[in-house]
Amino acid sequence: MNAYINAIDYYLPEKVLTNQDLAALFPEWNAEKIFAKIGIEQRHISGCNESASDMAVKAAEKLFANNAAIKREEIDFVLFCTQSPDYKLPSSACIIQDKLKLSKNAGALDFNMGCSGFIYGLALAKGLIISGAARNILLLTGETYTKYISPDDKSNRAIFGDGASAALISERESGALIGDFVLGTDGSRANDLILRPGEYLYMNGANIFSFALEIVPVVVRDVLAKNNIDSEEIDLYVFHQANKFLLDSLRRKMNIPEQKFFMNLQFSANTVSATIAIALKDALTQGRINKDSCVLLAGFGVGLSWGANVLFY
Secondary structure (H helix, E strand, C coil), X not given: CCCEEEEEEEECCCXXXXXXXXXHHCCCCCHHHHHHHHCCCEXXXXXXXXCHHHHHHHHHHHHHHHCCCCCHHHCCEEEEECCCCCCCCCCHHHHHHHHCCCCCCCEEEEECCCCCHHHHHHHXXXXXXXXXXXXXXXXXXXXXXXXXXXXXXXXXXXXXXXXEEXXXXXXXXXXXXXXXXXXXECHHHHHHEECCCCCCCEECHHHHHHHHHHHHHHHHHHHHHXXXXXXXXXXXXXXXXCCHHHHHHHHHHCCCCHHHEECCCCCCCECHHHHHHHHHHHHHHCCCCCCCCEEEXXXXXXXXXXEEEEEEC
């Protein structure tokens, strides 16, 4: 049995923080300097009372509204990737089940992953389908990292934005066939990106940069081998949208042609677990992914963790 991404959509909060706004807060910066360094012009900020589950519900409602063939009563499992849960308990996925009025026979599960979270979610969803535990899975991501960032932390405020995504993963042969995975973790580096109780988000940008340059080329090589394909067969590479400088460095190191490398963080920023899903939707909308396209996904970051997968359209 196989598993497929049948449809995908996303939601970004209404409030926007522009580079001009940041420059006004930090006079030593200017809007042009910020964009040149990280490739982001604006980031979306969740409202004071807007939770990660609120955003995930809005992304899911868009998915249902824009895809008539997807019926909420057919959803039999909800997977919610977040590091911004509404409560310590219950799980946000249970709250989402009620907000979306899904069947009470549907399973509901949160999992705490960050930048590689969408890849891990695809792996979990595929496993549930192959095992026969579910047939139609709503895979959601949602993050409100901006609530964890110090007002004085200009670097992280420039990089991170809030957002959510929704995807239908099912056994139905429609959309993208989900190929084989490569997953990994190095918890010895956990302190490089961490949120300790009572503190603000901490990120050692230099160490994360070095980690990504070290691990991503290996992960891409391994996932190509696991799926028995060559790099020339990949039509589009969609990586976690960390920042432009890191993505450009990875592309050059791996000799990936620009026309095969997708970036869309300019207007949505780094939304952590939602970036790959948002990028996939934008690539589809822009016609960068077509029938018979082969797309390589790679996520990397907090954990530190990584994951890669190939989609066959």
